[in-house]
Amino acid sequence: MDNRITPQNSLVSVRNLSFSRGTTKIFDNISLDFERGKITAIMGPSGTGKTTLLKLIGGQLYPDQGTISVDGENVHQLRRAELYNLRKRLGMLFQSGALLTDMNVYDNVAFPLREHTHLPESMIRTLVLMKLQAVGLRGARNLMPNELSGGMARRIALARAIALDPMMILYDEPFTGQDPISMGILVHLIKSLNTTLGLTSIIVSHDVHDTSAIADYIYVLSGGKIVGQGTPKEIQQSESEWVQQFMTGAADGPVHFHYPAKDYVDDLLSSGKRY
Amino acid sequence: MTAFLQYLGQSTRISFTKLGRASCFLLQILAGILSLLARPRLLLKQLYSVGVLSFLIITISGLFVGMVLSLQGYYTLSDFGAEESLGVMVAASLVRELGPVVSGLLFAGRAGSALTAEIGLMKATEQLSGMEMMAVDPIRRIITPRFVAGLISMPLLAALFSAVGVIGGQMVGCGLLGVDEGAFWSQMQSGIDFKDDIINGVIKSIVFGFVSSWIALFEGYDAIPTSEGVSRATTRTVVNSAFSILGLDFILTALMFGEH
Ligand SMILES: Nc1ncnc2c1ncn2[C@@H]1O[C@H](COP(=O)(O)OP(=O)(O)O)[C@@H](O)[C@H]1O
Ligand SMILES: [Mg+2]
Numbered sequence: 001m002d003n004r005i006t007p008q009n010s011l012v013s014v015r016n017l018s019f020s021r022g023t024t025k026i027f028d029n030i031s032l033d034f035e036r037g038k039i040t041a042i043m044g045p046s047g048t049g050k051t052t053l054l055k056l057i058g059g060q061l062y063p064d065q066g067t068i069s070v071d072g073e074n075v076h077q078l079r080r081a082e083l084y085n086l087r088k089r090l091g092m093l094f095q096s097g098a099l100l101t102d103m104n105v106y107d108n109v110a111f112p113l114r115e116h117t118h119l120p121e122s123m124i125r126t127l128v129l130m131k132l133q134a135v136g137l138r139g140a141r142n143l144m145p146n147e148l149s150g151g152m153a154r155r156i157a158l159a160r161a162i163a164l165d166p167m168m169i170l171y172d173e174p175f176t177g178q179d180p181i182s183m184g185i186l187v188h189l190i191k192s193l194n195t196t197l198g199l200t201s202i203i204v205s206h207d208v209h210d211t212s213a214i215a216d217y218i219y220v221l222s223g224g225k226i227v228g229q230g231t232p233k234e235i236q237q238s239e240s241e242w243v244q245q246f247m248t249g250a251a252d253g254p255v256h257f258h259y260p261a262k263d264y265v266d267d268l269l270s271s272g273k274r275y
Numbered sequence: 276m277t278a279f280l281q282y283l284g285q286s287t288r289i290s291f292t293k294l295g296r297a298s299c300f301l302l303q304i305l306a307g308i309l310s311l312l313a314r315p316r317l318l319l320k321q322l323y324s325v326g327v328l329s330f331l332i333i334t335i336s337g338l339f340v341g342m343v344l345s346l347q348g349y350y351t352l353s354d355f356g357a358e359e360s361l362g363v364m365v366a367a368s369l370v371r372e373l374g375p376v377v378s379g380l381l382f383a384g385r386a387g388s389a390l391t392a393e394i395g396l397m398k399a400t401e402q403l404s405g406m407e408m409m410a411v412d413p414i415r416r417i418i419t420p421r422f423v424a425g426l427i428s429m430p431l432l433a434a435l436f437s438a439v440g441v442i443g444g445q446m447v448g449c450g451l452l453g454v455d456e457g458a459f460w461s462q463m464q465s466g467i468d469f470k471d472d473i474i475n476g477v478i479k480s481i482v483f484g485f486v487s488s489w490i491a492l493f494e495g496y497d498a499i500p501t502s503e504g505v506s507r508a509t510t511r512t513v514v515n516s517a518f519s520i521l522g523l524d525f526i527l528t529a530l531m532f533g534e535h
Binding site: 055058060084085087088090092094095096098099100101111112115116160 | 397400401402404405406407408409410411412416
């Protein structure tokens with residue numbers, strides 16, 4: 001493939017990463033690159049460790065082996081203050097939005113500004129209204145998080161994530177559980193923010209259709225390995241069974257429908273024991 | 276037998292690792308106190324929800340405890356013709372023991388459980404990790420202000436409890452049972468020692484405030500981030516705080532009043 005990302009223009013590079021939870025290997029020696037200014041998607045079935053990968057990139061979890069560097073800095077060798085400085089330049093959109101429930105929308109978006117800058121309130125107001133305008137929710141500034149729909153909460157979280165003008169945003173399943181309209185809005189927002197603000201985006205998703213529509217490059221993960229990578233077009237034409245199963249949504253294939261278990265008939269017949 | 280020993284060993288190990296985590300957590304809380312001084316507003320807000328919102332339960336309970344003490348004390352004291360000592364008896368019981376202990380237990384039930392549930396839910400809804408990703412240390416921003424608020428509120432609440440209790444005792448003793456009011460107050464004044472009684476009571480309440488805030492915040496922060504996990508953590512807060520308060524009360528009492 002000729003359009004592979006070269007390490008020089010990658011903002012995040014993951015090298016030979018291994019990570020386990022207990023005895024399960026979640027990542028087994030994988031390497032990925034995320035190019036500057038592009039939208040890169042990480043796709044894979046639920047439970048493959050997509051959220052875990054974002055947390056590793058953000059320095060919330062430590063790898064067993066391998067390195068992750070963001071903008072040339074090795075995330076896991078930074079000291080605490082340096083890590084916090086790096087994080088100020090990253091925005092992360094959690095699956096749930098993770099808005100602070102004891103403040104209204106306005107204060108949530110103002111939160112990072114108030115924590116990290118000494119701007120006067122009038123300036124903060126201008127910035128907050130600008131960010132809210134960008135996600136189309138300037139009118140919702142006085143609502144509390146429990147008064148927001150799921151889609152609105154995610155857009156507010158997005159406004160908060162761009163409050164400090166980050167260089168990169170990590171999106172954890174931004175489309176999951178959205179109605180088609182909010183989905184369309186989010187897809188459009190992610191794409192337009194990426195171009196207008198010159199961001200780099202990493203989107204974690206299992207939504208094949210909408211992610212392919214905006215991603216520049218896709219990695220497909222399964223069972224701790226990268227099972228496919230390329231532009232959306234290449235992925236769709238991929239011959240890998242893994243990728244095909246994932247893209248077409250077949251119930252059985254290399255990824256099994258059943259969680260590992262002992263033989264079904266044996267299991268049914270072994271009465272007497274409770275489990 | 277080996278299974279039992281194994282169980283014993285394992286649960287001891289689990290308790291000790293938990294104690295270790297709790298100690299690290301405490302150090303991180305304490306490390307944040309200096310930076311809290313720069314942001315007194317965070318503290319004020321918590322003083323309100325931890326302290327001020329506990330006023331009502333403390334006042335009402337203090338009143339009733341004082342009234343009951345007075346009733347019970349009167350019947351015992353009057354057997355010896357010592358009704359006039361009712362004042363000192365009520366005040367000493369409140370200031371030394373019941374004030375710190377009962378308000379500590381009420382504090383754990385009212386404010387401690389609320390803190391655990393709040394922090395546990397913040398963890399379950401990813402608000403704490405969200406903060407970390409925004410480069411805001413959740414311990415400094417969320418935990419330390421609550422801890423300091425508990426530390427400040429507890430002695431004040433205990434003092435409130437004792438003061439209201441004395442008034443309740445006076446109402447019942449002098450109003451209902453006919454103890455001479457002058458004797459009630461003057462005996463109390465001469466019988467209560469500032470250092471031995473009041474200061475020691477305050478020390479107790481500070482210790483109880485420290486311990487129950489620490490337990491409440493740690494249980495919330497360490498909770499398994501699910502509804503069940505948070506509910507269990509809340510229960511543990513109340514149970515562990517109660518045990519710690521009662522156990523520490525015995526130790527502190529033995530140290531403070533032991534040599535008399
Ligand atoms: N805190 C945790 N403790 C133990 N295992 C976890 C924890 N979080 C996630 N896991 C496990 O790690 C795996 C990957 O989780 P996750 O990254 O959330 O998957 P995804 O986001 O791809 O759905 C899952 O099998 C999950 O059971
Ligand atoms: Mg996930």
